[in-house]
Each structure stands twice: as C-alpha cells, then as structure tokens.
Amino acid sequence: xxxxxxxxxxxxxxxxxxxxxxxxxxxxxxxxxxxxxxxxxxxxxxxxxxxxxxxxxxxxxxxxxxxxxxxxxxxxxxxxxxxxxxxxxxxxxxxxxxxxxxxxxxxxxxxxxxxxxxxxxxxxxxxxxxxxxxxxxxxxxxxxxxxxxxxxxxxxxxxxxxxxxxxxxxxxxxxxxxxxxxxxxxxxxxxxxxxxxxxxxxxxxxxxxxxxxxxxxxxxxxxxxxxxxxxxxxxxxxxxxxxxxxxxxxxxxxxxxxxxxxxxxxxxxxxxxxxx
Numbered sequence: 001x002x003x004x005x006x007x008x009x010x011x012x013x014x015x016x017x018x019x020x021x022x023x024x025x026x027x028x029x030x031x032x033x034x035x036x037x038x039x040x041x042x043x044x045x046x047x048x049x050x051x052x053x054x055x056x057x058x059x060x061x062x063x064x065x066x067x068x069x070x071x072x073x074x075x076x077x078x079x080x081x082x083x084x085x086x087x088x089x090x091x092x093x094x095x096x097x098x099x100x101x102x103x104x105x106x107x108x109x110x111x112x113x114x115x116x117x118x119x120x121x122x123x124x125x126x127x128x129x130x131x132x133x134x135x136x137x138x139x140x141x142x143x144x145x146x147x148x149x150x151x152x153x154x155x156x157x158x159x160x161x162x163x164x165x166x167x168x169x170x171x172x173x174x175x176x177x178x179x180x181x182x183x184x185x186x187x188x189x190x191x192x193x194x195x196x197x198x199x200x201x202x203x204x205x206x207x208x209x210x211x212x213x214x215x216x217x218x219x220x221x222x223x224x225x226x227x228x229x230x231x232x233x234x235x236x237x238x239x240x241x242x243x244x245x246x247x248x249x250x251x252x253x254x255x256x257x258x259x260x261x262x263x264x265x266x267x268x269x270x271x272x273x274x275x276x
Contacts, residue, residue: 024084024110029100031112033124036087040064044085047111049073049099050118051207054091058118061127070095070205073102086110092117092210119212123220171203171276172210172238176230179217185233188258189213192235195265200272209276239275248275 031039036046046065048055055067068076070090080086080103088096088103093116100113114121122128173196175189196204196211203209216225216232228236228247235254239246250271257264 024082026085026110026112028112031087031114033114033116033120033126036089036114037124037126039085039087042085044087045081047080047086047088047099049088049090049095054118054207056130058122058128058130060089060118060121061129070099073099077103077106077108080108082108082110084110085112087112087114089114089121090117091207092119092212094204094211095207098205116212120220123223169242169276170208170210170240171272172212172240173272174224174228174230174234174236174238175211175213176216176225176228176232176234176236177213178232179215181233184255184258187261188233188235188254188264191258191261191264192254192268194261195268195272198265199269200276203276209272237271237275246275 028035036044040046040062044064046060046062048060048065048067049070050067051069052067066079068079086108088099088111090096090099093114096113096117100111103111116123118128173192175192177185177189193211196209200209204211214221214224214230216230225231228234228238230236233255234249234251237248237250239248248271250268253267254264257267
C-alpha cells in the first residue's frame with residue numbers, strides 16, 4: 001500500500017512539474033500572412049519588434065500582440081511567453097528574422113517569423129490601424145501591450161529619437177526572382193544577403209535599410225513587380241531621401257558578377273554606401 005501511495009505521489013509531482021515547465025513547440029519556422037491571420041483565432045501572440053513611431057504610423061490591428069523593439073529584445077526576454085505560439089513581425093520580415101535567431105539561440109521553441117512583415121500584411125488587406133489610434137479611438141497603437149516600455153502612462157507613445165531619424169530616409173533593396181531559378185539567380189540573392197548581413201547589419205536592425213526577396217510570380221507581389229518592371233530575376237535599390245524617391249537598377253551588375261562573390265559584394269557595398 002505504501003509503495004502504491006509513493007508511486008501515485010511521484011506521478012503527481014511529475015505531472016505538476018511538467019505543467020509548470022511546459023514549452024510550446026512551433027511547427028514552422030516561417031509563416032505567411034494568411035497562415036498567421038488564420039492562426040489568430042487560436043492562442044497565438046504577435047510580437048512586433050518595430051520602433052514605436054513605426055507602430056504609431058501603422059499597427060497590426062489584432063487583440064493579442066506585444067511590442068518590444070529589436071534592440072530591447074535581449075533585455076526583455078523574460079516577458080515573452082513560452083507556453084503559446086509567438087509569431088514575430090516587423091515591417092519587412094528582416095528585423096523579425098534577426099529576433100527569431102536571437103530568441104532561438106536563447107532556448108525559445110515556440111517562435112515563428114512572418115514573411116514580408118507589415119508590407120505584406122497590409123498588401124494582403126489584413127487589418128491595420130494608424131495615426132496612433134485604433135479604429136474606435138480608445139487605444140493607442142504602441143500600447144497594444146499595456147506593459148510596453150514605449151508607452152507613457154496616459155497611453156501616448158514615447159519619442160524614440162533614433163527611430164525618428166531613421167524613419168524618414170530609407171534604402172530598400174529588392175531581389176526579384178521567378179518560380180524557376182538558375183544558379184546565377186540563387187547566387188545573386190545569397191551574395192546580396194551576405195553583403196547586407198556583413199556590412200549593414202546595424203542599418204537592417206534599425207530599419208534604415210530594408211531587404212526583401214520578391215517572387216514576381218506570386219500574385220500578392222504584382223504591384224511591386226510592376227512598379228519596378230521586374231518580370232524575372234532583378235536587383236533593385238530604392239532610395240527614399242527627403243521625401244524623394246530614386247530607383248537604381250543593379251540587375252546588369254548582379255548577373256555579371258553573381259558567380260564572383262567578392263566582386264559582387266564589393267560593388268553592392270559601394271553602391272549602398274553611396275545611397276544610404
């Protein structure tokens with residue numbers, strides 16, 4: 001009898017310990033906007049890693065969301081739940097990718113990165129809110145999570161001077177491709193990513209430089225592909241400076257040097273430095 005009681009007690013302790021330390025495991029590393037939209041009906045939390053002024057301008061209009069800027073993730077990991085699916089989002093999918101890697105290295109198994117960020121979300125016609133106020137006017141965008149350090153007690157957004165400086169002038173780097181990709185096309189994308197990760201990692205984090213890989217055969221990218229007249233593989237840089245736009249077509253260079261990584265990286269690095 002004593003042995004039976006001991007076994008039951010041990011089992012109960014194991015169950016309680018398991019419940020207290022249960023970690024959700026995400027089934028996918030990367031999710032599309034449609035997948036995320038469908039998942040929001042369940043116990044899913046969005047983690048927006050953009051800066052406060054970006055969120056004030058255009059926020060994800062969903063119920064379960066928390067905001068932690070990318071440069072504050074490491075200091076606020078304890079506030080991120082581990083017992084539910086957390087989908088990391090940003091403006092283009094770049095910063096959320098960095099956040100995903102950082103959290104993964106620190107033991108998070110319940111995380112996924114949403115492709116395309118707010119750009120893809122709004123392009124798909126999914127719900128957003130802007131001008132620092134929700135649709136019914138009673139909730140500030142940066143305070144979708146009341147504990148956010150970016151919010152003042154009365155609900156207004158704190159000024160992020162770094163973000164304000166970086167929000168006006170941006171450089172967008174677009175690597176376009178079709179469904180069928182040759183070795184040269186794949187090298188072009190890989191070399192572009194390596195250039196940005198190696199020499200412009202800080203600008204990627206702050207959003208001053210945005211990198212996107214665009215499938216021209218995907219219907220959701222039709223408008224963007226048309227704007228840049230991209231029907232297949234192409235490398236484009238869009239500079240926004242003082243409210244003026246400049247588009248630089250680097251496709252010829254990309255094709256010519258895609259299979260010579262050192263020359264490709266040197267040329268792209270130089271061109272981006274001229275524009276940023």
